[in-house]
Amino acid sequence: MSISFDKSxxxxxxxxxxxxxxxxxxxHLEHLHYGHILRSQDPEALCDKHSIGQGxxxxxxxxxxxxxxxxxxxxxxxxxxxxxxxxxxxTSLGTLDFVYQSxxxxxxxxxxxxxxxxxxxxxxxxxTLKIVLADKVLPIVLELYYIAFxxxxxxxxxxxxxxxxxxxxxLKGLASLQLDLxxxxxxxxxxxxxxARERExxxxxxxxxxLSWNVRCGTSSAFHNPCIFLKRPDCSQSHGEAIGxxxxxxxxxxxxxxxxxxxxxxxxxxLGNDSFTWPLGPGQSFATPMAVMTYSDKGLNQASDNFAxxxxxxxxxxxxRYRQRPVLLNNWEATYFDFSQDKLxxxxxxxxxxxxxxxxLDDGWFGRRTDDTKGLGDWTANPRKLPQGIEGLAQQIHQIxxxxxxxVEPEMVSxxxxxxxxxxxxxxxxxxxxxxxxxxxxxxxxxxxEVQAYIIDSISKVLENVDYMKWDMNRLFSDYxxxxxxxxxxxxxxxxxxxxxxxFPKVLMEACSSGGNRFDxxxxxxxxxxxxxxxxxxxxxxxxxxxxxxxxxxxxMGSHVSACPNHQSLRSTDIETRFNVAAFGNLxxxxxxxxxxxxxxxxxxxxxxxxKEHRPALQYGRLYRMDTEENRRMWVVEDPASGDLLxxxxxxxxxxxxxxxxxxLYMADENASYQLSSRPQKLDIRLFGSLINRVSPIKIEDGxxxxxxxxxxxxxxxxxxxxxxxxDVLKHAGVKLDPQFTGTGYDSRTRVLGDCGxxxxxxxxx
Ligand code: DGJ
Numbered sequence: 001m002s003i004s005f006d007k008s009x010x011x012x013x014x015x016x017x018x019x020x021x022x023x024x025x026x027x028h029l030e031h032l033h034y035g036h037i038l039r040s041q042d043p044e045a046l047c048d049k050h051s052i053g054q055g056x057x058x059x060x061x062x063x064x065x066x067x068x069x070x071x072x073x074x075x076x077x078x079x080x081x082x083x084x085x086x087x088x089x090x091t092s093l094g095t096l097d098f099v100y101q102s103x104x105x106x107x108x109x110x111x112x113x114x115x116x117x118x119x120x121x122x123x124x125x126x127x128t129l130k131i132v133l134a135d136k137v138l139p140i141v142l143e144l145y146y147i148a149f150x151x152x153x154x155x156x157x158x159x160x161x162x163x164x165x166x167x168x169x170x171l172k173g174l175a176s177l178q179l180d181l182x183x184x185x186x187x188x189x190x191x192x193x194x195x196a197r198e199r200e201x202x203x204x205x206x207x208x209x210x211l212s213w214n215v216r217c218g219t220s221s222a223f224h225n226p227c228i229f230l231k232r233p234d235c236s237q238s239h240g241e242a243i244g245x246x247x248x249x250x251x252x253x254x255x256x257x258x259x260x261x262x263x264x265x266x267x268x269x270x271l272g273n274d275s276f277t278w279p280l281g282p283g284q285s286f287a288t289p290m291a292v293m294t295y296s297d298k299g300l301n302q303a304s305d306n307f308a309x310x311x312x313x314x315x316x317x318x319x320x321r322y323r324q325r326p327v328l329l330n331n332w333e334a335t336y337f338d339f340s341q342d343k344l345x346x347x348x349x350x351x352x353x354x355x356x357x358x359x360x361l362d363d364g365w366f367g368r369r370t371d372d373t374k375g376l377g378d379w380t381a382n383p384r385k386l387p388q389g390i391e392g393l394a395q396q397i398h399q400i401x402x403x404x405x406x407x408v409e410p411e412m413v414s415x416x417x418x419x420x421x422x423x424x425x426x427x428x429x430x431x432x433x434x435x436x437x438x439x440x441x442x443x444x445x446x447x448x449x450e451v452q453a454y455i456i457d458s459i460s461k462v463l464e465n466v467d468y469m470k471w472d473m474n475r476l477f478s479d480y481x482x483x484x485x486x487x488x489x490x491x492x493x494x495x496x497x498x499x500x501x502x503x504f505p506k507v508l509m510e511a512c513s514s515g516g517n518r519f520d521x522x523x524x525x526x527x528x529x530x531x532x533x534x535x536x537x538x539x540x541x542x543x544x545x546x547x548x549x550x551x552x553x554x555x556x557m558g559s560h561v562s563a564c565p566n567h568q569s570l571r572s573t574d575i576e577t578r579f580n581v582a583a584f585g586n587l588x589x590x591x592x593x594x595x596x597x598x599x600x601x602x603x604x605x606x607x608x609x610x611x612k613e614h615r616p617a618l619q620y621g622r623l624y625r626m627d628t629e630e631n632r633r634m635w636v637v638e639d640p641a642s643g644d645l646l647x648x649x650x651x652x653x654x655x656x657x658x659x660x661x662x663x664x665l666y667m668a669d670e671n672a673s674y675q676l677s678s679r680p681q682k683l684d685i686r687l688f689g690s691l692i693n694r695v696s697p698i699k700i701e702d703g704x705x706x707x708x709x710x711x712x713x714x715x716x717x718x719x720x721x722x723x724x725x726x727x728d729v730l731k732h733a734g735v736k737l738d739p740q741f742t743g744t745g746y747d748s749r750t751r752v753l754g755d756c757g758x759x760x761x762x763x764x765x766x
Contacts (some may be wrong), residue, residue, distance in 0.1 A: 002148045003105045003129045009043045010103070012129060012146055014153045017295045019146070021075055021131075022047060026064055027099025029075035029131065029144075031180045034243065036297050048072055048182070054262075058082030071262045073180035076133065076144055076159070085266045086210065086256045089142060089161065090173035090273065091280075098133035098142045105129050112145050112158045114287035115491045116249055117498075117525030119314035125151055126314075139164035147290075152310040154294045156248075160287035163280040171280050173254075173273035176247060177291035180266050184259045187233055189300075191225040191547045196535035196568050198222040198516040199547030205233075206265060210258040216275045218251060218443075218477030218486055219513055220520040226253045227307075227520075227551030230267070231300060237627045238299040238666050244307055245269055246551050248315070249289035250522035251490040252276065277483040289522065300550070301624050308553035308623065315521050316556070319506045320528035324615050325555060325586045326403055326508070327355065327608055328468070332362035333536075333562050334592040337371055339364065341386050345396055350593040352400050354601065355608035358468055358508075359397050360405040360588075365390070367417060373440040376412045377419030379458040394465040405468025405508070410455045411493065412441045412475065419454075426451050429479050438475025446492030447485070456499045463504045470531065473513040497526040510558055519548065519556075529556050529586050536562040536590065537569040538581045539756050542633045542650055545585060546625055554637070555619040559585030561604075563592065573756040575600055576681040579607040580648055580758040583618055584635055587611050597712035603682055610679055614639075614762070617646050624667055631655065636665060643669060645763040651753045656742045661751075663761060664734030672727040674763040676735065681759070682715025683752055719749050721761065730763065 002013045009032075010021040020032040022043055032046040050066045053059045057068035060082060069083035077087040080095025089096060104110075107123035110130055119126075129146040140163055147156040157177040163169055184206050190213060191199040199222075204211065213224040220226055226247035232240050245267065247253055252272025259265050269291045278286055292310065296302035312322065329351040331339060348359040363369070365386055367378030375382075381389045388395075390406065397404040413420050413427050420427060420442075427442040429435035435442055444451050463469060480486065501509070511518060511527035515534035523530060530552075533544045541559065548557055559582040564572040582588070589604065596604065611618065621637030628634050633650040645665060668674065685692055690702045700707045719738055729735070738749045746752075751759070 002150045003127050003146070005103060005105065006041075010129060010131070012148050012155060013037060014148050014150045014155065017153050017155075019155055020046065023100055026060065026067065027133075028072075029100065029133075031073040031075050034179065034293070035241065035295055070260060071264070073182055073264060074178070075131075075180075076142065076178055077266075085258050085260055086268055088159065088175035088178040088268060090171070092170040092172065093138070096138070096140065097136045099136055101132045101134050101141075103129065103131045109147055110145065112143065112160045112287035112290075113285075114158065114160075114289055116289040116494055117522055118248065118290050119147070119149070119156060119292070119310070119525075120317050121147070121149060121314050125149060140169075145290075149310060149314055152294075152313060153296075153306045154292050154310040154314075156290045156292045158288050158290045160285055161280070162285040163282060166282045168279060168281050171278040171286055173270060173276060174286060174288050175268040175270040176288040177245065177269045177293065178266065179243070179245070179293065180264060181230075182264060184263050184265045185233060186230040186265060188257055189229040189231060189550065190255075191227055191550060193222050193547075195222055195514050195517065196533060197540065198519065198533045198544050199225050199550075200543055201547045201550070206257060206259050208259065210256060212257070213255040214274045215252050215254070215272055218489070219473065219518045220250050220253060220522070222515070222517045224255075225519065225551065226255070226269070228255050229300065229303065229550065230257075236299055237301045237625050240299055241297050242295070242300050242303040244294045244303045244551065245291060246307065246521055247271075247289060247291045248521040248525065249490070250493070250518050250520050252486050271487060275483050275486055278487065279484070292521070304550050304625075305622055307551050308549075311521065311524060311553045311556060312620065315524045316528055317525065318501070320508055322620070324619055325529060326357035327611060328358040328360050328405070328588040329356045329593070330360040330362055330470075330560065330588055330590040332407075333567055333590045337364040337369070339385065341388070341393060344393065345400075347593060348397050348400050348402060351589070352402055354593065354605045355612070356402070356589065358403040358405055359400075360407070360468060360470060361393070362407040362470065363409070363472070365406070374414045374416035376409055376414040376441050377417040377444070379408065379410070379462055390462060390465045403467035404465070405470065406462060406466050407470045407472060408459055408462060409472040409474060410459050410496075411444055411446060411473050413444050414441050426454075428477075430481060433479065436478040438478070441475055443475065443477060445489070446496065447488045448492070452492055452496050455496050459500060460503055463500065463507055466507060468508040468510070470510045470512055471527065473518060494522070494526075501526050516544070516548070519552065524552070524556060529558055531558040532585065535568040536560050536578070536582075537566040537571050538573040538578045539571065539652065540569060541581045545581065546633065546635070549623055549625065554585050554621070554623060557585035558588060559583075560588040560590040561607075562590045563595070571756075574684065574754075575603055576607075577650070577756055577758045579604075580679075580760050581650065583607075583611055583614075583760070584623070584637065584648060586619065599682060599684075599711070599713055599715050603715070606680070610760075614646055616641065617644060621646070636667065638667060643672070643765040645674070645765075647761040647763070648758060649761065650756070650758040652756065654740070654754050654757070658740075660739065661737045662734040663730075663737065665730050665763070668727045668730035668763070669765065670728040670731045673766045674725050674727060674730060675766055676721060676723045676725055677762050677764070678719070678721040679760040679762065680720070681718040683718055684711050685714075685716060686711045687752065687754060718759070719751050724766070725763070
C-alpha cells in the first residue's frame, strides 16, 4: 500500500512523488512535503520550526504560545484561531478549529459521497487515506480524503463536513484541496480565454497579493479552466519543478493562490465559493467534488503527461477507454441549418470515399428547428428534413458503411417549442422578472425529477439509433433563485448523464458547450471526448490545443479541419496545415466536401490515410510541447508501442532570410537510430503568385482562370526530407533542416512554408 502512518507522520507515496503530513501535538495537520519521492523515514528536518512567536501574530493557545496558525503550512483551515489567509472551510459560524480524531487507510477509492463524478480505480492502482477531524468545541466533523493513484503520480483530494450540532448552519465554502507551500518562488500558469479562444496559457508571478480565478457563469467555462499549474521560475517544458491541480467538476469553481507575510503560499481549489451557499441542517453533511494534483521535477511536459495518463486510465471509462476514435465528418459548417436528407447522404458518400468513418448530423434535425431561435426540447425528427426519421437516416448511413452520430442539446428549451408550451415552468426563470436569454434559449431546471426523467427518456429514444452523440450546451446561467442553485443543478445534470451513460455504454459520446466552454474532468467522467473549440483556425488552434494539453490528453480533444476563409477568424491557411494541427487530437472534417477541388480531395484522402497509420500515437502517444521561440510551435508525440516520434513543426510568420531551422528532440533514445521522413504535402501554386512565370513556359496570370484551373487540379510536391539519424545526434545535437524559401532561389529541397506553414516529420525508431 502506498499510504502509511507511523509516529505522527502520514506518508502518501506514488511512483515518483511523496506527500507528507505531520500530526502536531495540538491535533492540527501540518503539510510537510509534496514533491520528489522521499525514501527517508524522519520528518524532523521538514517540520516548520516554531520556537518563538513572531511580531503581532496571534498565538494559538496558552500552551502553544509559539504556534501561530498564520505561519504554518496546514492541510486544512478555518477562521478564528489566527489563520488570516483564505480558509478551506467557511461557515456562518465565526470560529472553528479542527483537530485530529482518527484516520483510516483503505485499498481502492473511498467515495466521499458528493454526488459528483469521481475517478475510477481499484485496489491495484488506488488507495485512500481518510482523516477525520472535529471542531474542538462544536460537534462539527471534517473529513479529508487523499486518494493515491500510484502509477500515474496523481493524488485526488476531497473534503466532507458533517453538522452534528442539532441546529442549522450555512456552509459558505468548502475547498476540495488546500496546498500550503513553504516558499513563494513559484509562478502560476492558468488557462483562460473566451468563446473561440479557450485555454490560452498565461504565466504570472506570485507577488504580494492574492491571485484568484472565480467562475460564476454555471459551467466550468472558457473564461478560466479549473486546471492550473505552479512552476518554479526556471521550470521549462522539459526541466524543473511543477505542480498541476485540477477539479473533477463542470460548474462554478474557484482557485485561490495567496502568499502571506512569511513567504508561504496557500492554494485552494473549490467549487465556486463566490456563488455558493449551502444550508446544513442538523445531521446533514456536504462533500466536495474531487480535486486532483500531480508533481513533476522533469518539467511541465511530465506533469501534463501524468494528467493525460490519469485522464485516460481513471477518468475516461467503459467501452471507449483506450479505444481508438473514428475520423468523423460533421455537417455543421458544411450546411448549418440548411440541409435535406439527400444532401446529407451525398455528404456521407463523399466522406466515405475519402476514408471518413463516422458521419455526424449536427443541429437542426428536430422539431421546429429551422434556426437557433426555436425547437430545443422537442427531440423528434423534423419530417420535412428527415422523412424517414433518425432511424431511416441512420440505416442509410450504415448502408454506406459508416457509423452514424447525432447532435443534441438536452439541458435547454426554446420558448418557441412544444416542450415550453406544455411545461413553461420547467424553464429556469423567476416570477415577476423578464428572463434573460442566451442564444434565444432558456435553461431547463435540472434539479427537478420530472425534467431529469423527460431528458433521459427523450434522449434515450434518439440514442437507440446512433453510434455517437454530441451533447451541446450553448448558454450561461441567469435568473437563478439562490446560490445553492448552481450546485444542485449540476448534481441533477450528473444524474441524467449517469443514467444515459449506463443505458448506452457503447455510444461514443462527445461533450460540447459552444465549443470548449465545459472542457473539464467532470464531463470526461461521462463523455469520451470534448469538442475543444468552435474555432478551427489552424493558428488559433495551435494555441487552444497547446493550452488544453496542459491538463488533458489528446484523445479527449475533438479537432476538425474546416473551410477557409475560416468561419471564426476569416483567416486562410493551407489545408495541409489545417490537417497537421488537427491531427494532434481526434481528427474530424467539418466542411462541405463537395466544394473541395480535385487536388484538395486527394490531399484529404492522403491525410486521412496518414492519420489512420499513426492514430495510436496521435491519440494516445506521449505528448511533448517543445520550448520554442514565439514564432514557432513544435509538438512531438511518442508512440507508446514503437517509440517512434511524430513531430509537428509550425511556423507562425515567414521571416525571409532568417536563421536555419533544426529539430532537436530531447526525448529521443540515444541508443537507437531513427528513419526520418517528412509527410508528403502539396503546395498550392497560387502561393507563388506571378513569380510562377519565372519557371512556367506559358504566362499564368495571377488570380486568373488558368491559374485557378491548374491550382485546383495539381499541386507542387513539397521537399522530401529523409535520413537515417542516430538517436544521440537527434537528442544532443539535432537535425538541421533545408533552408526556407527566401525569394532568391528554389529547388526541390527548398522548404516553402509561408505564414502558418507546417510540416509533419516521422522519426521511425529502427
Ligand atoms: C455550438 C457548437 O459548438 C457547434 O459545434 C455546433 O454544434 C453549434 N452549437 C450548433 O448549434
